Amino acid sequence: MARKTDGKNGAPDPMRYLKERSGNWHYVRRVPAHVAFLDDRGTIQISLKTRSLDVAKLRRDAHERADDLYWQGLAAGDGAQGAVASYEAARSRARVLGFEYKAAADLAASAPIEELLRRLDVSLKGNERDLDAATGQAEEPKLSVTKAMTFYLETIAIGETKGMSENQVRKREEKKKAAAAKFVEIVGHDGPLLDVTRSDAVKYHKWWMERVLGKDGQKKTSGNTANRSFGSMRKLFREYASYLHLELKNPFDGLTFPDRKSQKRVVPPFEVEFIRDRILAVGAHEGLNREALAIMLVLVETGARPSEICNLPPERIHLKANVPYITVDYQEERVIKTESSTRDIPLMGVALATMRKFPNGFPRYRDKEDTLSATLMKHLRAKKLLPTPAHKVYSFRHSFEKRMLEAGLDYEFRKAALGHTVDREKYGDGGSMAWRLEQLQKIELPFDQRIVP
Known part of the structure; x- marks a missing residue:
């Protein structure tokens, strides 16, 4: 329900629905036109019973919320939104009347007689809404x-x-x-x-x-x-x-x-020889579209998750840096797997050559990692480039991890390179980009430039 604003940055008008009469504050508000045929109160005028503006604002807020929820329920009709809004309106209305909302069965079972009489006395001075709110007769929304x-x-x-x-x-x-x-x-x-x-x-x-x-x-x-x-x-x-x-x-x-x-099923890594002789072979990927092939080649030499490469925006691709690299981090419209996934990945070998051809990323597969996976799996099966049925696109990531292990790279460096959590407090920035590249070049694979799409 729209509120009156003061015209400054759309902020609610602090004096909305407040009128001072003879020193006392009142809540005055017209029923919105779109629910006027369902709520015949016309203009609502309720004394807030206070001369204090601060107290009046608090009481105004309570009436405002109760009315907003009531009208929301009327407008939504018998649907889920309407049922919940009507129940919430009754709870808010009870607070306006000075009570905590309690279901009728709970009141009958445990409320002192004095409380029951007070609730009845207050509600009978009002309308049907007040009666339902004070005596707990609003039905819980029974949504399926x-x-x-x-x-x-x-x-x-x-x-x-x-x-x-x-x-x-x-x-x-x-x-x-x-x-x-x-x-x-x-x-x-x-x-x-x-x-x-x-x-x-x-x-x-x-x-x-x-x-x-x-x-x-x-x-x-x-x-x-x-x-x-x-x-x-x-x-x-x-x-x-x-x-x-x-x-x-x-x-x-x-x-x-x-x-x-x-x-759990373990996704096995590709062996180094298989990647070098089969995956990186010239002519091995005829029929595969350029962007899917490019992403696969970047996976080979970064160990990144497919979704991380699919969703690289141009500003996360740093090809003009002294050591070219890509950045995996939070984006305004996309969350990443974990906080530890945030990292800078130096580019080398076939990944660097490929990214130079795609400086703006891969728009065809942005936010479509499932489509990419299906495309690559269909291609790899057709070309008989899956050594076993257990091998997947993720096998490139696991292969990268195995290659780092066998090259003797430090445990924490390997974890950080893959975006895994390191089980201790992080110190520094993980080393300069030049140093990181130097470490990773120990596992760099040779390739023929002709494979780059």
Whole structure:
């Protein structure tokens, strides 16, 4: 709901909806035109019962929020946004009346008779909204699991996507919605999220556990994958209940899955000879588009993650420096994997030659690392350039790590070069770029300039 502004940087007018009459302050506000047919109050005029401007502003803020939420609920109708806004409006209205909002059942069960009488006395002097707010008769929004997940993504957790690219947001939403959809499928109904029982959660946990253990001949799922999906439901329930100020026991709590490291599939590295004789062979990559080939060649001599090279903006490519390098760091519209991923990578060999041909990066694959991976895997399979089915595009990164290890490069240097966390306090800047390049040149591979696209 739009607020009155003072015309300076769009800041709210500090005197909005305040009128002084005979020394006392009043809250005066017109009902917005778009909900006027649903709220017949016309112009709202309420005494704030104070001569203090500071106190009046605090009481104005409470009335303002209650009305904003009420109108938001009216405008949204019977949808998820409307149901939640109406409930929140009742909670805010209760605070305006001087009470903490409590559900009617809780009041009947535990509230002293004196409190009940005070609530009734105050609410009967007002309107139906006051009665619902003071006596706890506003219904908790009974959003289905599916609708609650959508509300969570669009409202409650919207701040979590700050700094994410469009593709990162899309992938996050797909995973969260997939978890909710699978839960609904397993329990057999899309009932209200707040009505989910421990039995429902256990049934969903059992379904995942069967896949983690590979029962009945099913392909095994890692415990990490199961924990992430199940955890999405645990977090949804917790955050949704918290948003509504409800203290409910989370039916998903305490249910997890084993995740032994040995269960994880290891992506093997390419051997040095294979990269030198097959990957870097002239004519080995006919049919592959220039940008995909270029990114692959940069991966060979940087050990970077594919997404880090896909999303390099021109200003992170420093070809005119004394030692040319690229920078992997935070971008305004894209988060990186971890803080330790932030680093400068000196360019050498085929990576340097390739980046000189692509000084502005790779726009075809910006924010499309999944497309790049699919393109490269299809190409490598077709050209029989995958020694085993376990080899992936990530094998270039693992190969870079193995090459550094076998060349005797320092452990912490290797970790920093790959953007891994070093388990101690960081000192200095990791060495000059010239020194870093000197270290990495110990593993530099020969190449024919004709391979550079």
